[in-house]
Amino acid sequence: xxxxxxxxxxxxxxxxxxxxxxxxxxxxxxxxxxxxxxxxxxxxxxxxxxxxxxxxxxxxxxxxxxxxxxxxxxxxxxxxxxxxxxxxxxxxxxxxxxxxxxxxxxxxxxxxxxxxxxxxxxxxxxxxxxxxxxxxxxxxxxxxxxxxxxxxxxxxxxxxxxxxxxxxxxxxxxxxxxxx
Amino acid sequence: xxxxxxxxxxxxxxxxxxxxxxxxxxxxxxxxxxxxxxxxxxxxxxxxxxxxxxxxxxxxxxxxxxxxxxxxxxxxxxxxxxxxxxxxxxxxxxxxxxxxxxxxxxxxxxxxxxxxxxxxxxxxxxxxxxxxxxxxxxxxxxxxxxxxxxxxxxxxxxxxxxxxxxxxxxxxxxxxxxxxxxxxxxxxxxxxxxxxxxxxxxxxxxxxxxxxxxxxxxxxxxxxxxxxxxxxxxxxxxxxxxxxxxxxxxxxxxxxxxxxxxxxxxxxxxxxxxxxxxxxxxxxxxxxxxxxxxxxxxxxxxxxxxxxxxxxxxxxxxxxxxxxxxxxxxxxxxxxxxxxxxxxxxxxxxxxxxxxxxxxxxxxxxxxxxxxxxxxxxxxxxxxxxxxxxxxxxxxxxxxxxxxxxxxxxxxxxxxxxxxxxxxxxxxxxxxxxxxxxxxxxxxxxxxxxxxxxxx
Numbered sequence: 001x002x003x004x005x006x007x008x009x010x011x012x013x014x015x016x017x018x019x020x021x022x023x024x025x026x027x028x029x030x031x032x033x034x035x036x037x038x039x040x041x042x043x044x045x046x047x048x049x050x051x052x053x054x055x056x057x058x059x060x061x062x063x064x065x066x067x068x069x070x071x072x073x074x075x076x077x078x079x080x081x082x083x084x085x086x087x088x089x090x091x092x093x094x095x096x097x098x099x100x101x102x103x104x105x106x107x108x109x110x111x112x113x114x115x116x117x118x119x120x121x122x123x124x125x126x127x128x129x130x131x132x133x134x135x136x137x138x139x140x141x142x143x144x145x146x147x148x149x150x151x152x153x154x155x156x157x158x159x160x161x162x163x164x165x166x167x168x169x170x171x172x173x174x175x176x177x178x179x180x
Numbered sequence: 181x182x183x184x185x186x187x188x189x190x191x192x193x194x195x196x197x198x199x200x201x202x203x204x205x206x207x208x209x210x211x212x213x214x215x216x217x218x219x220x221x222x223x224x225x226x227x228x229x230x231x232x233x234x235x236x237x238x239x240x241x242x243x244x245x246x247x248x249x250x251x252x253x254x255x256x257x258x259x260x261x262x263x264x265x266x267x268x269x270x271x272x273x274x275x276x277x278x279x280x281x282x283x284x285x286x287x288x289x290x291x292x293x294x295x296x297x298x299x300x301x302x303x304x305x306x307x308x309x310x311x312x313x314x315x316x317x318x319x320x321x322x323x324x325x326x327x328x329x330x331x332x333x334x335x336x337x338x339x340x341x342x343x344x345x346x347x348x349x350x351x352x353x354x355x356x357x358x359x360x361x362x363x364x365x366x367x368x369x370x371x372x373x374x375x376x377x378x379x380x381x382x383x384x385x386x387x388x389x390x391x392x393x394x395x396x397x398x399x400x401x402x403x404x405x406x407x408x409x410x411x412x413x414x415x416x417x418x419x420x421x422x423x424x425x426x427x428x429x430x431x432x433x434x435x436x437x438x439x440x441x442x443x444x445x446x447x448x449x450x451x452x453x454x455x456x457x458x459x460x461x462x463x464x465x466x467x468x469x470x471x472x473x474x475x476x477x478x479x480x481x482x483x484x485x486x487x488x489x490x491x492x493x494x495x496x497x498x499x500x501x502x503x504x505x506x507x508x509x510x511x512x513x514x515x516x517x518x519x520x521x522x523x524x525x526x527x528x529x530x531x532x533x534x535x536x537x538x539x540x541x542x543x544x545x546x547x548x549x550x551x552x553x554x555x556x557x558x559x560x561x562x563x564x565x566x567x568x569x570x571x572x573x574x575x576x577x578x579x580x581x582x583x584x585x586x587x588x589x590x591x592x593x594x595x596x597x598x599x600x601x602x603x604x605x606x607x608x609x610x611x612x613x614x615x616x617x618x619x620x621x622x623x624x625x626x627x628x629x630x631x632x633x634x635x636x
Contacts, residue, residue: 077515079470112379112599115540115554115561115583116408116628117452118509118516120428121465121472121493124449128470147426148449148467152405157379159601 058099058178067091071155071171072130076164077114079125081133089130092172093137099177104139106131107171108148109155111164116150123148130170218303218325218332220270220359229272230359233301233326234262235283236276237319243311245341250309250317253344257319260348261305261355263392264366268356268593269616274301288322296326303332305355309344317341321351323358333358345394346635353634365588365634366391370595371409371418371435372607372629374398374622379603386420388435391588391631393621399433408628409433412455415632419443419453419462430464432479444477444484452495456523457503463487465495474508474525487525498543498551499523500568507531507542507551507568518542518553520568531570541584544568545591546633550612552585552594563596565612576614584627589634595620597627 055061064070070092072085081089096102108127110119127146135141154167220230237254247253265271281287281295288306296304304324311317316338323333333354337347346367353364374387386399386406400406400422409420418433430453433440444450446466453464461476472493476485488494492512499506507520510530518532518539532539537557544551550565555575563582564575581599588594588609595609605627607620620626 113556113561113581115496115509115516115556117465117496118493118511118540120407120449120451121467121495124467124472125470125493132470148428149405150407152382152384152407154379157603159603 056178056180058102059180060174060177061180063092063095063174063177066095067172070173071169073165074126074168074170076111076168077122079122079129081129085130086133089133090137093134093139096134096139096143100143102174102176103143103145104134105145105147105173105175106134107153107173108146109153109167109169109171110151111167112151112154112159113164114151119150120148123150126168126170130172134172218328218359219361229270230302231274231300232265232271232303232305232355233274233279233296233299234258234265234305235279237307237309238283238285238288239309239311240285241311245311245317246315247341247344250311253317253341254307254309257307257309257344257348257351258305260345260392260394261352264349264352265355267392267618269611270356270360271303274299288320291324291326293324293326293329301326303355303359305351307351311341312338315340317344317347319344319347319351321347321354323355345390349390349392362592363590363634365590365593365631367635368589369411369415369632369635370607370620370629371399371411371632372597372622372626373406373409375605375625375627386418386433387622387626389622396623399435399438408452408630410454410630411632413457413459413633415635417455417459418630419455421451421453430462432462443479444482452497454498456499457501463497463499463506465497474506485525487521488528494519496541500544501546501548505544505568507544509540509542516540516556518551518566518570520551531566531568532573533570534573543585543587545587546589547591550591552587554583554585554596561599563594563610565594574614576610576612577608577617582608584629586629586631588631595629595631597629599627 055065067088068091069088072088106127108123110122127148131144131146156163156166236258239250239254242249242251262273266273278299281292283306288308291304291306304326306322308320309317319337321335324331335354337350339347349367352366356364368391369388370391371388374385375382377383383402384406385402386409388399389396405423407421409418411418416435420431421428422431428449428451430443430450431440432443449467451465453462455462460479463476465472466475471491472495474488474494474497490512492510494508494510497506497508504523505520506523509516510519516538517530519528519530521528537555539553539555541554542551551568552565555562555564561581561583562575563577563585564573566573579598580601582596585594585596592612593609597605598608599605605625607622607626607629609620610617
């Protein structure tokens, strides 16, 4: 009884396999040979996640991955870097240490709830706070430019506390990074 | 003696279109001393504006000019004067449909007072537009006290036909001045920042227009972010902040020619520029390493002088009209507040102390007696005024975000911009007494207005 069933199953599996093979024959031809990079990847014995990733080293995407963010945020009317901001900037500095050809512009921004001129100065103060911290982490000052946009270029629209929190920021913009 | 002496404006190039306003004093006899019975008290926040009739200006002969016939111009001149006077909130122009008589040339100098009295007019403005042989026009402007039957203004302006609006504004200024005892402000212009597009990618352009919104034109194309335009005392030159080449710096711009130049070449952001009363100096801010201070720069020589040297943000400087003092804002005391100092930077002193509120954008009145500001407190940004010693604080507006006051040339009206929650900004004006709040229409949205001095 048992063996009969097994045999029937085995036959069934064989039939299925044959059917699959036939189906394969009806599909388009297989893709052309893989390019050398992919081949070398497949030959690597134990691939790490980075190898499979499409992020190009030295690119903006790579910067974002390693630093976690291109921006840090500030409290109302403040240019003080909190622990999270310092951590982000440390990771930015570590990345910049690997890619010394990359220059950066640190853009300082304010939310809409301040007067025009004051916010220009406040944005400069924030950009300077972030830039100074990056220098302290070893980024050469010659590689850093700062600019303030005051309240002129919010990241998000709206007049809510959450919008204002996202707009009080210093953003590190790369130039000379590898194309993504 | 009460007539405002008008100076001769023989400006360069495009002035044939823009300027050339001549007072033809010789044509008009001197008038008797001011009548005491007809006047407008501008200090009380008028609740009952003065009824005034402004019939169409007539003409001694209909002649084609470069800006239409003299008859058409006469109607348009009356419209502009009517609009000017109404916008001040001090006058109530009577609807022309109520008029019981038209005005012909003889009526200009000998009004039929009874006809004006019956419709309730207390003051009457008459005038004419006459074409002259040289292609210019003369606009005659007369003001009468309807009850005492006295002439209060007789004035004439010679101009190119295309500049007819300026002659109308001059006439309205003469009426305003004669009845209020203060100089007028109608023959003036506004420069501001025209805004369009989403907040995250706003397009901003410098734009200029007459005080009443006419002759609007854009001065920059929107390619670069521009901010805080301010007039020079000559009304033909501006200073402003541009992000050209991604470097926020101060420029000087000539309105007539469109030419401009960079002021100085500072390594850091230079911003918040304003002219000194003699036009030879700019006072401005420079940010360096997180610290913003106030400087002056000589417009011609470029020599720079540092006025403040304290940790913190010192910005938004504005000269007193005598050039001896400067008001500015600083957060050196822990929060943004208004200060006053001597023009050489000495004697710096805080003048704003509102409970828990922040104060910014101080602007000295052209009369010297007040400083206008933005007060931030209680979840609102409001426009107010205080004396230069900090006393007499008075708030004029009450909205979510009013900011950036600028004074009319006579110091009676304040223009500012109002931002709406969620985005968008518009120009508004309000009388110094806190009444007559008006929205100033612009083709797009607007911010950072600056009022010119009275034009010559």
